[in-house]
Amino acid sequence: MKRKMKVFFNRGILSGICFVIVVLLIFVAVFAPVLAPCDPNVNDLRNVVKGISGEHLLGTDYLGRDVLSRILYGARISLYTSILAGALSAVLGILLGLVAGYFGGILNQTIMRMTDAILAIPALIFTLVLASALGGGVLSIVISIGVSLVPTYIRMVNGQVLSIKESDYVTAGKLIGLKNIRILLKHLLPNCFPSLIVLFTMNLGQGIMLEATMSYLGVGIAPPTATWGAMVSDGYSYLTTAPLLSILPGICIILVVVAFNVVGDGLRDALDPRLRGKL
Amino acid sequence: MGKYIIKRLAMSILIIFLVSVFAFSLMHILPGDPIRIALGESVSEETIAEYRAKYHLDKPIIQQYGLWVEGILHGDFGKSLLYGEDVTTLIKTKLPVTMAIGIPVVLISAVFGILFGVVTAVKRGTWIDQVITSIANIGIGVPQFWIAILCIFLFGLKLHVLPIQGYTAPSEDFGKYVYMAFLPVLCLSFGFIATITRQTRSNMLEVINQDYVRTARANGISEGSVIFRHALKNALIPVITIIGLQVRIIVGGSVVIERIFNIPGIGALLIRAITERDYFIIQACVLVISLVTVGCNFIVDLLYGVVDPRVRKSWR
Numbered sequence: 001m002k003r004k005m006k007v008f009f010n011r012g013i014l015s016g017i018c019f020v021i022v023v024l025l026i027f028v029a030v031f032a033p034v035l036a037p038c039d040p041n042v043n044d045l046r047n048v049v050k051g052i053s054g055e056h057l058l059g060t061d062y063l064g065r066d067v068l069s070r071i072l073y074g075a076r077i078s079l080y081t082s083i084l085a086g087a088l089s090a091v092l093g094i095l096l097g098l099v100a101g102y103f104g105g106i107l108n109q110t111i112m113r114m115t116d117a118i119l120a121i122p123a124l125i126f127t128l129v130l131a132s133a134l135g136g137g138v139l140s141i142v143i144s145i146g147v148s149l150v151p152t153y154i155r156m157v158n159g160q161v162l163s164i165k166e167s168d169y170v171t172a173g174k175l176i177g178l179k180n181i182r183i184l185l186k187h188l189l190p191n192c193f194p195s196l197i198v199l200f201t202m203n204l205g206q207g208i209m210l211e212a213t214m215s216y217l218g219v220g221i222a223p224p225t226a227t228w229g230a231m232v233s234d235g236y237s238y239l240t241t242a243p244l245l246s247i248l249p250g251i252c253i254i255l256v257v258v259a260f261n262v263v264g265d266g267l268r269d270a271l272d273p274r275l276r277g278k279l
Numbered sequence: 280m281g282k283y284i285i286k287r288l289a290m291s292i293l294i295i296f297l298v299s300v301f302a303f304s305l306m307h308i309l310p311g312d313p314i315r316i317a318l319g320e321s322v323s324e325e326t327i328a329e330y331r332a333k334y335h336l337d338k339p340i341i342q343q344y345g346l347w348v349e350g351i352l353h354g355d356f357g358k359s360l361l362y363g364e365d366v367t368t369l370i371k372t373k374l375p376v377t378m379a380i381g382i383p384v385v386l387i388s389a390v391f392g393i394l395f396g397v398v399t400a401v402k403r404g405t406w407i408d409q410v411i412t413s414i415a416n417i418g419i420g421v422p423q424f425w426i427a428i429l430c431i432f433l434f435g436l437k438l439h440v441l442p443i444q445g446y447t448a449p450s451e452d453f454g455k456y457v458y459m460a461f462l463p464v465l466c467l468s469f470g471f472i473a474t475i476t477r478q479t480r481s482n483m484l485e486v487i488n489q490d491y492v493r494t495a496r497a498n499g500i501s502e503g504s505v506i507f508r509h510a511l512k513n514a515l516i517p518v519i520t521i522i523g524l525q526v527r528i529i530v531g532g533s534v535v536i537e538r539i540f541n542i543p544g545i546g547a548l549l550i551r552a553i554t555e556r557d558y559f560i561i562q563a564c565v566l567v568i569s570l571v572t573v574g575c576n577f578i579v580d581l582l583y584g585v586v587d588p589r590v591r592k593s594w595r
Contacts, residue, residue, distance in 0.1 A: 014416075116290075117297035120569040120576075122531025125549065129561055132553045133305045209422060213535060216424045219553060232425055239432050247432075250425035258420035 008270040015266045021259035028072055029079040036069035040226045051242065061234060061245055070226035071252060077227045078256065081142055082207030086200055088146030093153020094196065098184050100154065101161025112158065115151040123148045127210055128219050138221055145210050149203050156199060160192045194271035198264050205260030212253050228253050287580055291573045295566075298573075299351075302565040303344050306558040314360070334360070334559070347562070356563040361555055366563045369548060374567065377533050377544035379449055379456070383464050384529050388471035389522055393515070395472065396479020400487060401506060411476065418473025423532050427466040427539045434462060444541035463540045467532050471525050478521045482514035516587055523579030527572040 009016055028035060038056075043063040050060045058067040100111040118126065127144040134140035164170065165188065173183050214220035215229030223230060228249040235245025314330045315322070331337045334357070335346050350357055356366035395415070399408040435443035441462050449456040486492065487510050495505045534546035541547075545564055552560035584591040 113293060113297060116294050117301060117569075119527070120294050120298050120573050121301075121565060122527045122568065122572065124528075124531035124534060125565065125568060128534070128549070128553055129302075129305060129565055132556065132561075205420065209420075212422055213424060216422070217535065217538060217550060219550075229422075229424075232422075232428065236428060239428065240436050243432055246425075246428050250422065250428070253422050253425065254417065254420045256420075257422075258417055261420060262416070 004270040008266045014262055018259035018262035019266075021255055022263055025075055025079060025256055025259070029076040032072045032076045036066075036072045038066035038069045040065060040069040040073040041224045052244075058248060059242065059244065061231070062238060067231075067245065067248065070231060071228070071249060073226040074228040074231060074249060074252070075256075077221060077225060078208045078211060078253075081138065081145065081211045081221075082204045084142045085145035085149065085207045085211075086203050088142065089149035089203065090153055090196065090200055092146070093150045094157050094189070094192070096150070097154040097157025098161055098188060101158040102165055102180070102184055102188065108158070111154065115154050118148065118151050123206075124210065124213060127214060128217070131214065132219060136219070136222065141211060141214060141220055145207050148210070149206065152199060152203065153196070156195055157192050160195065161188050164188060164191055195268075197271060198268040201260055201267055202264035205257040205264070208253065208260070209257050284581065287577060291577050294573055295570060298569040299348065299566055300344075302562040303347060305561065305565075307340060318361075330360075334358075351566070357559045360557045360559055366560055369560065370545065370563055370567055373543060373545040373548045376446060376448070376542060377530070377537070377546060380460055380463050380467065380536070380542065380544065381526075381529050381533060383460070384467045384471065385522065385526060387464065388468045388475055388525065391468070392472045392475025393479050393511075393518065395476040396518075397483055397506060397511060399476065399480045400483030403484065412480065415473040415476045415480075418470055419477070421470060423466060423470065423535045424539060426469050427462075427536060430462050430466055431539070444539075446540070446542040446544075463536050463542060467529060467536050470532075471529065474525065475518060475521060479514060479518050482517050483510060486510045486514045512586075516583065519579060519582055519586060523576055526575040530568050530571060 009019075043065060044060065045063065047056075047060050048062055050056060052059050056066050056068065058071065061067055061070070096111050100108040121129075126148045127141075130144035130147060131140045134143060170183060170187060173187055211220060212227070212229035212232075215227040216233045218230075218233065220229060221227050231249040232246045232253075235242065235247075235249070238245050314327050314334070314336065318327070318330070328337075335343050338346070347357065354367060356370060358364065359366055359369070395411050399411045399415075402408045431443045434441040442459055443462070445459055447455040447459050487506075492505060492510050495509045496502075500509075530546075533544055534550055536542070537544045537547040538550055545567065548560065549564040549568075551557075552564065
């Protein structure tokens with residue numbers, strides 16, 4: 001463990017910074033109600049699009065809402081949707097990947113071709129279309145982002161299971177009469193853990209990006225809930241007078257997505273350097 | 280080789296079939312009547328029944344699917360639910376617009392991505408490498424809509440050098456097309472150049488340390504020839520995969536870019552259809568977009584054979 005942490009933090013200052021950003025994001029998301037100076041959804045129409053001031057540290061938006069508070073609450077939505085979507089896709093993907101890889105044959109073909117079909121549709125379009133069919137709202141966003149991320153897990157788990165299911169210890173397990181489910185969960189799954197953790201971390205960034213883009217396009221979480229994507233979109237009309245309204249939430253998205261990617265890279269090197277170039 | 284191509288083609292058709300089932304079932308996922316959702320609650324029962332008959336929604340689901348596919352095979356995607364527009368005509372006018380933005384993006388990203396990747400690998404550890412690699416690392420995390428807004432702010436509103444919205448077809452006025460499409464293409468390319476740079480760099484680094492490269496150098500071959508003729512050729516294979524996969528993301532990204540720059544392409548059409556719940560347009564767009572991506576992947580698979588003789592050998 002100590003050695004792994006050393007590998008992670010020895011990758012340079014960037015890994016350290018990104019790790020801090022991720023920790024900060026979680027902290028902000030959890031404690032948003034305590035940290036936010038104002039209620040993010042209270043309009044103050046006498047103070048619309050005001051610049052930086054003592055009362056509103058990052059100014060106010062077109063309805064006079066406090067931008068800082070909305071950014072803090074936006075972190076909450078981003079993290080919440082991407083963790084739920086990530087968990088959903090991980091559970092589904094691991095299950096389908098294990099089954100496809102272990103049982104092979106027609107089951108494998110069916111699952112893998114469905115995966116190809118999902119991958120044939122661009123992720124953003126898939127989530128947009130599915131979310132609109134499911135009727136909008138946080139839950140449908142989570143489900144659609146989750147389903148669009150499933151193929152990455154299926155492919156990875158399937159590949160790993162295919163390569164280790166011929167190992168002697170799996171054959172031995174079968175010979176002493178272990179049930180399939182026990183071999184799957186106790187012997188094959190743990191071998192996939194390092195890559196799963198890495199993939200999950202990277203998918204969190206991907207999920208945040210998808211959620212932000214959907215909110216930006218107005219197909220995501222409904223207003224007045226504060227989301228970073230919607231904030232960029234709302235601020236667009238005031239680009240000449242108050243460019244920060246659009247630019248600040250965008251910077252938050254970049255920082256968080258890059259941080260998850262870099263932390264994912266670091267985890268990969270620390271947990272299993274052989275995955276380099278594969279994930 | 281013929282056998283391999285036929286096998287890949289069959290696989291592509293199977294995938295398109297699965298996508299068509301998905302696109303078709305979208306309308307039936309939710310309980311409730313798509314006609315009622317699209318037309319609103321105030322419409323009379325007779326109008327709804329009339330619409331249901333017109334769009335074959337009164338028939339069993341399997342038959343509906345059959346009719347839809349039959350129409351598509353005859354080049355007929357049906358009619359828009361809201362405006363009665365012919366969906367085939369819509370697609371025919373919108374797809375070339377998306378292509379006119381997407382194709383330059385693929386070409387520019389491939390050229391600059393590979394170039395930056397080679398430079399950073401060759402100059403590993405120098406400041407050039409560090410600057411480009413850092414920008415590439417950030418480039419992957421930058422949302423397309425945000426980079427677009429930043430470019431509009433900088434080039435359109437501050438410097439007043441480029442238009443911030445609109446589109447002219449290249450067949451109409453090529454000079455104006457380049458002028459209008461410059462920003463959208465730049466914004467879409469940014470992330471892809473970053474991805475391709477990273478991939479090329481890591482492949483080049485792997486290849487550059489191999490024995491045959493050392494031997495080539497020992498034989499006195501010029502450095503340029505070593506890098507481009509010997510190393511890059513082998514590093515390019517995974518890069519081609521990435522470029523093939525990027526096509527999918529570029530088509531997806533067109534949704535965002537077309538909306539911001541007000542470009543009348545297929546992405547903008549899809550967003551309009553989604554907000555208006557015009558399912559027939561959504562179905563057609565999803566199917567056409569996946570046709571494009573599956574087609575590109577098919578071409579990429581064939582390209583492997585051209586680039587890599589080992590792959591060609593395995594086809595036999």
